[in-house]
Amino acid sequence: MSRPPVTTNDAGPLEYFSIALGWLVPGAGHLLIGQRARGLVFMVTIHGLFAMGLLIAGIKAMNPADQPIWKYTQLVAGWPTLIANRLAAVQVNAEQQQMDDYGRAAAENPALNPDTYFKANPEVRPTYFPKVQDVGTVYCGIAGMLNLLVLFDLLIRVLGGPTPENAERDAAGVGKRDGAVAVTGGNG
């Protein structure tokens, strides 16, 4: 069942809450204002892109130390970034600990070869695949930028700006708006 149209005049707390929710869970804001099909498409696409980034690059796709701009673009993706950032910090600390352990072992035994050490201790093997990690970083960053685009679309709908549906209706010369712009519910 579709929600009734929302106009500028009757956009209430729920509509404004949808913007915050849209940041936290990509696509959920559209679902909340009744744009179910559109919200679902945004949700699946943005979450999927973010997940692909992590699958390709691993957790090191998050917060690249040498490219801080991606940190901010990734943050716009909402909850996946908040969780992944936490896991990335844990991973970085664990690898630092492993490198410290290797440093101590190498100090005790100057002939120690890093290849031999990490082959003998595969569980502490640090990994570094810069090209693949860059690809994952870009995937997660673009997921954040796409969510920003979705948030702007949501804002326009909540505040009663020009939506594609209204533009099409205006072009057809039907349903002329009188100030407030309707945000249609239903199939999105």
Next chain:
Amino acid sequence: MMMLGYRPFFDSLELVIPHLSDYWLLTLVPLVVAICIVYKGTKVPAVAELPVAAGKMAVQILIAMALAAVALTAIYLLITRAM
């Protein structure tokens, strides 16, 4: 072959698929498709029009990128041969 100790989403896929980075250009395709879906999702009046609109846009972008690559390669070859 699944590598022992590989943790999906935590470790890089290159641990399982060696030399994955050699094919990084292919990773552009899903990225372009996702961008087109979301961009067109904000533009089309009805979601039913989305697959065609996003598909057209994705093909256009990929063709444009391929043409740009060909043009840049040609310019590069012209310059390096002239030197």
